[in-house]
Amino acid sequence: MRALENNSTGKSAGSTNGRASVYRICLLAMAVVINIVGAQIALTFRLPVYLDSVGTILTGAFLGPVYGMIPNLLSGVILGMTSDIYSLYFAPAGMVTGLMAGLAWKLHLVNKKRIWLGTALVTLPGTLMSSVICAVVFGGITSSGSTVLVQLLARTPIGMTASIFLVQIATEYLDRLISIFFVGTFLKALPYDLKCRWRGGAGYGDSSKPLQQNHG
DSSP states (O other): OHHHHHHHHHHHHHHHHHHHHHHHHHHHHHHHHHHHHHHHHHHHTTOSSOOOOHHHHHHHHHHOHHHHTHHHHHHHHHHHHHTOHHHHHTHHHHHHHHHHHHHHHHTTOOSTTTHHHHHHHHHHHHHHHHHHHHHHHHTTOOSSTTHHHHHHHHTSTTHHHHHHHHHHHHHHHHHHHHHHHHHHHHHHHSOHHHHHHHHTSOOOSOTTSOOOOOOO
């Protein structure tokens, strides 16, 4: 009898793990689509922000730093091969953003009082990398709407590289702040059981509202 119970428990655990992996794959796929749609909106309307990291930050916040690096890699490859070749070159910077987003959520730096600090942690490493890529590979000219600002500042005594960094840090900080605020609001609105399934746990009860975890 006990053997049957253990066997049943093992099957249940196995099926839970199977469902968890499917949920994670679906979350990654959704994050890639969000990145692509956001990037296309920013590109179409020539916005000074990028909107291509919302899915990346969502994944980093939900699944951790390692998973956070995946969406921007995939969306960068897809966009680079279809509509915006620049996205392919900037994919490594986006991967760093996903890594830092996962760390910021682990360190609890994205609450209302510390969101400014958390945004800085998420923004700065990726901005340094993207500024180097922009200056060395493209000479400050990309498909982003912020290119106009870079070209204007480059005519001043601060030069091209410093102009790129100043524009990147300003626009990317605003972009990451918008993304983090959206992700934080989205996560709060999700029901508890769905969060459990995406993170690999087991949820229960009414999925239409946030739930408390059963510690019994």
